[in-house]
Amino acid sequence: MKVEYINPFIQSVCDLFDTMLSSKATRCGVGLANGGLNTRDIVAIIGLSGEARGMVALSFPTQTALAMVGRMLGTELHIVDETVYDGLAELVNMVAGSSKAKFASFVSTPIELSLPTVIRGSDFSVNHPSKATWLDVPFTSDLGTFNLRVTFELNRVKGVTV
């Protein structure tokens, strides 16, 4: 997986903050995710399929998740309930959906999205098959810190060597 493939996803996170959350997300680097993702309280994931087959994950501490969904809904939230799960599912759906269009130059048919899922707990890890590479992008914002993780395999690439 080439590092430049992460850029549409990073740009989509920044656009989401700009347009939906009236805030600004700042990227703090890009790295390979080694091992399972287990540093956050809540992870929202969505599958990508078609020419690019993979997963997009947004992982949040509880406070960031409450602040982001609260800002999106224009209210203050204090507990993680179904409203928050729905909000986080919609956020990862929007990031992946917006990335589809930005990713169009790499593929000849659009990427398709699965339904989002939200995992919450005090002790869990999200693990990927060992042959898959995940890129991890930490962000800061006035709503708190969070991470974007993306993995995919390009099956049929338009004029690009994977």
Added chain:
Amino acid sequence: MKVEYINPFIQSVCDLFDTMLSSKATRCGVGLANGGLNTRDIVAIIGLSGEARGMVALSFPTQTALAMVGRMLGTELHIVDETVYDGLAELVNMVAGSSKAKFASFVSTPIELSLPTVIRGSDFSVNHPSKATWLDVPFTSDLGTFNLRVTFELNRVKGVTV
């Protein structure tokens, strides 16, 4: 989501046990999954997209997960490591992949699969957006109990009212 849409997935689990695990899985009913899925130690999930957009999950107690991957690899496993994650990812990939073909009569273009992900922990729940319906199918087998969960929305259905 119609209950009959679950049948290709149930059949695929039974086929997998028959062909890959030299075992027999017995379905113990089908029900609506209410609320988050938090009764198992390990969950392997994969996204579905295209005309049917959703997720397929297999959830296991640790002992069942070790027994299933051990049987698949022809060895005895005692700890959950990368080999087990890879095995469980492959199992859910096979169930979803095999269901694609069986599901063909409901859709006009094949369903596409995302990459699988494996979640493990002692305290976590897997939550779906409140508008999505998940069907839950408990199974028993000589390798232990486990659950199949499936959700999807059919976007464009061939001669079928959703």
